Amino acid sequence: MNTLRVLETPLLVMDYDQLAAQCLAWARQPRVVAVEFANTHIVTQMRHDPAFRELMRGYDHLVPDGMPLVWCLNRAGARMGDRVYGPTFMERFLAAAPPGTTHYLLGGSEECGGRLREMFARRNPHLEFAGGFHGACNTEGVLAGDAEKQVVEDINRLSPDFLWVGFGTPKQQAWTRRHKHLLHRGVVLTVGFAFDANAGLKPDAPAWMQGRGLTWLYRLASEPRRLGPRYVKWNSLFLFYLLFDGLRGRAWGRTER
Numbered sequence: 478m479n480t481l482r483v484l485e486t487p488l489l490v491m492d493y494d495q496l497a498a499q500c501l502a503w504a505r506q507p508r509v510v511a512v513e514f515a516n517t518h519i520v521t522q523m524r525h526d527p528a529f530r531e532l533m534r535g536y537d538h539l540v541p542d543g544m545p546l547v548w549c550l551n552r553a554g555a556r557m558g559d560r561v562y563g564p565t566f567m568e569r570f571l572a573a574a575p576p577g578t579t580h581y582l583l584g585g586s587e588e589c590g591g592r593l594r595e596m597f598a599r600r601n602p603h604l605e606f607a608g609g610f611h612g613a614c615n616t617e618g619v620l621a622g623d624a625e626k627q628v629v630e631d632i633n634r635l636s637p638d639f640l641w642v643g644f645g646t647p648k649q650q651a652w653t654r655r656h657k658h659l660l661h662r663g664v665v666l667t668v669g670f671a672f673d674a675n676a677g678l679k680p681d682a683p684a685w686m687q688g689r690g691l692t693w694l695y696r697l698a699s700e701p702r703r704l705g706p707r708y709v710k711w712n713s714l715f716l717f718y719l720l721f722d723g724l725r726g727r728a729w730g731r732t733e734r
Contacts, residue, residue, distance in 0.1 A: 497573070513650070532647065581635065583641065639663060
């Protein structure tokens with residue numbers, strides 16, 4: 478698998494179909510593989526915050542979820558035509574998941590989980606949801622009450638091929654770092670906003686905005702009070718580090734061996 482780096486973060490160079498095929502291959506292995514859909518926020522926070530960088534050590538692979546990352550990767554020779562956006566990947570993968578694969582939903586509200594099961598069951602009659610948990614997770618990656626122990630036991634008992642995690646950043650990264658070594662097998666995919674977007678609980682940017690790297694602007698307009706401070710901070714830092722690292726020829730390139 479080809480990887481290139483942006484702001485010192487290694488990112489897989491692949492499209493939706495290639496990632497889907499790779500996920501199916503990983504699911505056949507007797508181990509846990511964790512995949513993060515990394516946008517500019519994730520990459521910038523890894524560059525800026527050592528504690529968050531430590532959380533991300535729980536992941537085996539990161540894929541470029543934002544168009545600015547694709548533009549940087551293409552400058553390094555990736556020749557990518559599109560990003561691999563978490564909500565779109567989840568939608569495509571579950572709609573086409575082959576018979577016999579099993580899935581577990583971790584995160585979101587009860588309403589969100591119900592809508593996801595109902596919608597994808599209509600689109601893919603062969604789809605099997607083995608189980609799920611829709612409750613609170615704190616910033617340390619700890620689930621509320623008895624769920625902290627019971628959910629891991631439930632996942633290992635059901636042994637789903639794919640574990641979809643939608644707590645949002647940084648909760649889902651903290652959960653993965655804390656619990657990955659306790660799981661027996663399966664592919665962990667942390668997709669955050671994909672739960673609410675695919676369930677129809679929150680609007681997503683139209684295709685023309687997504688293609689121009691303006692998803693953040695659409696979401697900012699939808700949730701200005703919650704997302705405004707986050708986007709101001711991390712978008713500004715992304716541009717700063719792009720310039721700072723770029724002056725040293727290290728903004729993007731091949732992964733160092």
